[in-house]
Amino acid sequence: MKGNSLTLENACALPNKDDMEGYIARLEATYKEELKDIKTDISYIGERVNGLEENLDICISRLEIQQQGINAHSELMQDMMYKVDDIENRTSLTTIIGEDGGQIILPCSTVGGNVTKVAWFLEKSSQELLSCDRNGSSDFRFLRDNVSSSLVISNLRLEDGGNYGCRDCSQTSESKPHIQLNVTSGPHNVTFSISPTNILPNGTLYTSFGSTINFSCSTNSIPKPKLDVFLYAPDTNPEMFHSVNESVIDFSLFHIAPNYEGNYTCSAENIESGRTVSSTLQLLVYYAPNHPIHCSANNTEKPSEIVLLCTWPGGHPDPVLDWEIDGKPLFNDTSGMLASSLNGSQFSAGQTLKCRGKHRIGKDMKQEYCQLQLSPPVPQSQPLRTCLTGENVTLSCSVSGANPPATITWLRNLSIPEVEIQPGKKYQIVQDSGVSYLTIVNCSHDSDEGYYICKGENGLATRDLFIWLSVNKPHNIVGLVSAILILFLLVVGLITGIIIYCDPRVYWKANLFRSGQSEVLVLVESEEEEEDDMEQTGNSAENGHYSDTVARSPNPPAANGNIYKHQVLFHQPPASISSDLVSEVSEETENLTPGEEL
Incomplete structure (x- = not known):
């Protein structure tokens, strides 16, 4: 191994225990590092492999999508080709519509009129329905008319639809169909409903004003029918509410109003056969009176x-x-x-x-x-009226509280009191909401004076009110006014004379109207003057005569000042006054308390 190679000498020598352990430890460390590097490389390689697999899946998916698009395009092209062929065929085919369960006759128009033997086929001439040597087929519904060589199909079924053709039995070449037979069904079982509604005994539906109404109509038809819902309201033209080319129609009317009352008709029409079926329901829209009773x-x-x-x-x-x-x-x-x-x-x-x-x-x-x-009439009027001869007068009469309303008529208390007074030149009558006015023109004492009857009448009772009319001659108004004025002036003059005669403040003016022996009232201004007057009066009485002069205060008090009691002095009393009266006056004067206020 790298860094751990042993020489021959070292190999022949026996290593000690410590060297062996160190050597083994270094060797383990070296293996661990190399193993770690190997694991890292393997993990990297696995990630690359996973990435390649994902890319491969994506590519496969894309290829599948492209293939689907190609297939769809191919199907579309094929469908278009079929449609083109169908259009070409249709342009040369005569369409005949038959109804399910009915009978149809297909004419043979591709052969000459002299041909007596023809064969009928469906779609292709190889699929013969009626061969040349047979007038009928195994299916008894298909027959050939020997006269016209037409194909008669009875009890049509939906599966009988297709392209039919005929050919001359002497012809060996391929023939094309010339008739397209479409078999339709329906519409059948038109079901029409309006809900929610109530039903009257005669089957009529009704609802209340402002309600929401649901309409539903369905039918069975092949092909799909055309459904129309019409409203036939009174005195209006039909109104179409909804129309669809489906087997079911549903719609709603919100806040239905009274003008939506009428006959609703659901009409189903087969657009190929023209067969139409309808169902009608009458709907009434009820509402409570909107006026008070x-x-x-x-x-x-x-x-x-x-x-x-x-x-x-x-x-x-x-x-x-x-x-x-x-x-x-x-x-x-x-x-x-x-x-x-x-x-x-x-x-x-x-x-x-x-x-x-x-x-x-x-x-x-x-x-x-x-x-x-209910209440009877109660007439009211002035019981006494006066009219001057030659003038007009209006009598009024009112009736209150009568229910039913009372009628007011006028009568005269003559020999025939029940004869009503009729308006004319002599009488004018005006009625005004419970009040009647009778105007008598050119009053006459002989013909108009007397009782007039105001008659108030309703279905409950009759009430009469008598009015007396007095007709008087006109008076001399000017003379009466003059007399009243003269009397007034006399009264004013009399009152003025009394005031002038009796008021002491106009004493000097009164002297002009008085005689020399008239009496005069003198006010005594003070207690001293009263005593002086008494002395002078006594002296004058002793001397047997009265003095014409009266002592006055040099400064008399104001008219609104304090006035003391006065005494009445008679200057030159008349001879008819008795001596007893004079003595009584003197005694009362002496008994008066000086200084007493009035």
């Missing part, structure tokens, strides 16, 4: 008769309406409007009637009700 009472042409009217429009179908009185049913009907005539005498004033409406869609029920109260 309303009830009312009206009069009729007959007296003492009323009509109860209850309406709840806008629903489909019509709701059920019931009239009730005191919780007991009167009559009902399925309609958007319920009306009935009744004798008003069977009802009392203030009685309440109720109309109840019910509308059902499947399990959903909507209910509403209305009520009304």
Whole structure:
């Protein structure tokens, strides 16, 4: 080994134990290193081999894909060739359509008219169906018409489809088919459904407004049929909803509206045979009334008769309406409007009637009700009216609280009181929402004065109101106004004279109207002046006469100042006054307390 070669001398010498162990250790180390290198080389070689295998697999896969592409291309080319051949054949073939289970006659048009013996074949002339020496075949469904040499096939089957030809029995060369027979089937068993819906007893389907409806239609047909779904709504042209060239059609309508109500038809057509089969379903779209229920009472042409009217429009179908009185049913009907005539005498004033409406869609029920109260008319007017001769007057009469509404007529309390007043030149009548106005033109005392009757009437009762009209002659208005004015001036003059005569503040003005012996009121301004006046009065009385002068304060108090009690002094009293009255006045004057305020 490299680095471990032994010489002859060394080989002949016996090594000691330590040398042998060292030698063995070095040899083991050398083998381990070489073994490690060998393992590394083997691992590298294995990785290279794996890489080559992967590359080989990739190449093989690519080759397979290329081969598949080549095969597909070859098949495509072959299919195109077949199609080209088929097109060429079709251009020379006459297509005849037969239905499964039916009968078909194939004419022989490739031989002359003088040929009486022909053979029929399928696809190739070597595959004869009817030979020259036989009119029929082992399959009794195939027969030859001896007159026209045509091929008659009964009870057609789907497998009978293909290319048929005929040839002259004297002809030995190859013949080509000239007729292509296509056997169709259906459409059969058209199944049409609309869901979810409810079913009426007559089979009609119905749903509620705003629902989602699913349509499904299927049939069996060879080849695949054309399926169409049409809506035939009232007063509109047919509308096609969906169309496919398949055996099954499915679609949905969301938030269905009332205008989608009508007859839905699923039509299946065989595009080759033209055979068409259809199925029709009627669908109704129901919805509750969208208007509030309303009830009312009206009069009729007959007296003492009323009509109860209850309406709840806008629903489909019509709701059920019931009239009730005191919780007991009167009559009902399925309609958007319920009306009935009744004798008003069977009802009392203030009685309440109720109309109840019910509308059902499947399990959903909507209910509403209305009520009304019956009451007789109550006429109101002024009981007394006045009119001047030759002028016009208008009488008014109103009726309140009447249900049914009352009619107002006018009558005269004459020999025939039931004759109504008719509008004309003499009378004018205006009706305005419960109020009637009667205008009497050119009032006359002889013909117009008297009672007028306002007649309020409904199916429950009749009420009369009497109005008295007085017709007076016109007065002298100018003279009356003049008299009133003169009287007014006299009263004003009288009041003014009284004020001037009695007011002490206009004393000097009053002197002009008074005589020399009239009495005058004098105000005593102070206690001292009162005493002086008393002294002067006493002296004058002792002397047997009265003085015409009265002592006054040099500075009299203001009119709005303090005023003390005064005494009445008579200047030159008349002789008719008794001495007793004079003494009583003097005593009362002495007893007065000085300084007492008024």
